Amino acid sequence: MKYGLQFRDVFAAWEFLLEGLAVTLVLSVCTMVLGFFLGLACACAKTYGGSRARQAVTVYIETIRNTPLLVQIFLLYFGLPSLGLRLEGFDAALIALVINLGAYSTEIIRAGLEAIPKSQIEAGQALGLTPWQIFRYVIVFPALKAMYPALSSQFILLMLATSVVSQISVQDLFHVGSIIQSRTFRDFEVYTVIGAIYLALAFLMRGVFAVIYRQVFAR
Amino acid sequence: MIREFGTGDIVYLVFAARWTLALTALAFTGGAMVGLVLAVMRISSFAPLRVAASIYIQIVQGTPLLVWLFLFYFGLSIAGLPVNAWTAAAFAYSIYGGAFLGEIWRGALIAVAPTQWEAGASLGLSYIQQMRHIIMPQAVRIATPPTIGFLVQLIKNTSLAATIGFVELTREGQLTSASTYKPFAVYITVACIYFLICFPLTQWSRRLEERFNVAR
Numbered sequence: 446m447k448y449g450l451q452f453r454d455v456f457a458a459w460e461f462l463l464e465g466l467a468v469t470l471v472l473s474v475c476t477m478v479l480g481f482f483l484g485l486a487c488a489c490a491k492t493y494g495g496s497r498a499r500q501a502v503t504v505y506i507e508t509i510r511n512t513p514l515l516v517q518i519f520l521l522y523f524g525l526p527s528l529g530l531r532l533e534g535f536d537a538a539l540i541a542l543v544i545n546l547g548a549y550s551t552e553i554i555r556a557g558l559e560a561i562p563k564s565q566i567e568a569g570q571a572l573g574l575t576p577w578q579i580f581r582y583v584i585v586f587p588a589l590k591a592m593y594p595a596l597s598s599q600f601i602l603l604m605l606a607t608s609v610v611s612q613i614s615v616q617d618l619f620h621v622g623s624i625i626q627s628r629t630f631r632d633f634e635v636y637t638v639i640g641a642i643y644l645a646l647a648f649l650m651r652g653v654f655a656v657i658y659r660q661v662f663a664r
Numbered sequence: 665m666i667r668e669f670g671t672g673d674i675v676y677l678v679f680a681a682r683w684t685l686a687l688t689a690l691a692f693t694g695g696a697m698v699g700l701v702l703a704v705m706r707i708s709s710f711a712p713l714r715v716a717a718s719i720y721i722q723i724v725q726g727t728p729l730l731v732w733l734f735l736f737y738f739g740l741s742i743a744g745l746p747v748n749a750w751t752a753a754a755f756a757y758s759i760y761g762g763a764f765l766g767e768i769w770r771g772a773l774i775a776v777a778p779t780q781w782e783a784g785a786s787l788g789l790s791y792i793q794q795m796r797h798i799i800m801p802q803a804v805r806i807a808t809p810p811t812i813g814f815l816v817q818l819i820k821n822t823s824l825a826a827t828i829g830f831v832e833l834t835r836e837g838q839l840t841s842a843s844t845y846k847p848f849a850v851y852i853t854v855a856c857i858y859f860l861i862c863f864p865l866t867q868w869s870r871r872l873e874e875r876f877n878v879a880r
Contacts, residue, residue, distance in 0.1 A: 507863065507866070508859065510816075510862075510866065511816065511820075511858065511859045511862035511863045511866055512820065512855045512858045512859050512862070513820040513821070513823035513824075513834065513858055514820070515823045515824060515826070515834060516823060516834060516837070516851055516854050516855050516858065517855070519834075519837070519838075519847070519851050520847075520848070520851040520852065520855065523841065523847035523848075523851065524847045524848035524850075524851045524852070525848070526847075527846065527847055527848045528848060601726075605726070605727065605728040605729075606728070608728040608730045608731070609728075609730065609824070611730070612827060619728065619730060619731070623734075626738075632734070632738030632739075633735065633738050633739050633742055636731055636734045636735045636738065637735065639731055640727045640728075640731040640732075640735065643726065643727050643728055643731060644723060644726040644727050647725075647726035647727070648726060
């Protein structure tokens, strides 16, 4: 028997797909913002902090980077209730993603910070800039420019990785896809459409990041 | 019936890790074959080959691995093949791994100075001979640290095969957690096993990278 592809049932559920897309977007954007600041804090601790702080950050990074995201999410969502802390699916997903992205962005941001030569900081001091001014204009801005490409591709990888939260029943784009699949039995068509939406989102993010780069840094 | 989470379960989980390793080996082999072809296509002087490889990489790197797993899991039956988690995983991971390894290896190939190709050509070596005796040995050295880095990524990502019912470490964790009702202990154990596999590789990759940077 020949199988004919039928996308009608999948597209009929477009409102539902949009809801899922919204959850994926909210989750991705929140994670990017929070994860970036977590990474920045850890990178500062690792670059300028004492040995105790540096060690703590190293343990955090190595633990997260050497275990799967899926297991980290399961641990927060299924594991924590047995210690008396019950999290909603969305909250558990957000916390796990932020912790995960924080570890990856720490390494990227640290490399950016270390790319600033010491002589630049000394030049700032010689010009009589305050420590805050030095941090802002001499360290953060050029460092951000150096780390921008790596950081933006990490953000796109993160957006794709949010699909994993469907496994703890957060109603993101991927989970919506599996619900539509169970209603229509159009498995192949559903996942083709879902894949195409993720792909469009990834291209869109790349475009937005390129525009931001041109606006902010290329002057 | 609820039973206790004991040493037996831990041993069981450790043994389940062999399926994670087997799947990693399969994924890496498939990904390496696809990746090698892509890397060579990407540096080809024939534009359509470069464009085709580039489009492939853009598409795969822009979609979640989970989508590929499900597409193959359900797509196999449409193609008239028996639905089987092993086959679906083999296809999905080869496609996914190929895109990333292709990019890594392309970077390594173009990192070898163009004068090396010219030196080979002036010695009268053919394209294949230049590649085999001059470019590859140098490119392999450059590519080793990031390739091991990606291998770690691959090991962690085999956990996603649990979602199509492939019984590896994470899926075994889910099953043990369901029967013992000790999710915290189970998932901590699972995480520790992944860590014990991945951490030495991460360190090895970092040491190779440092040694390589010193040598340059």
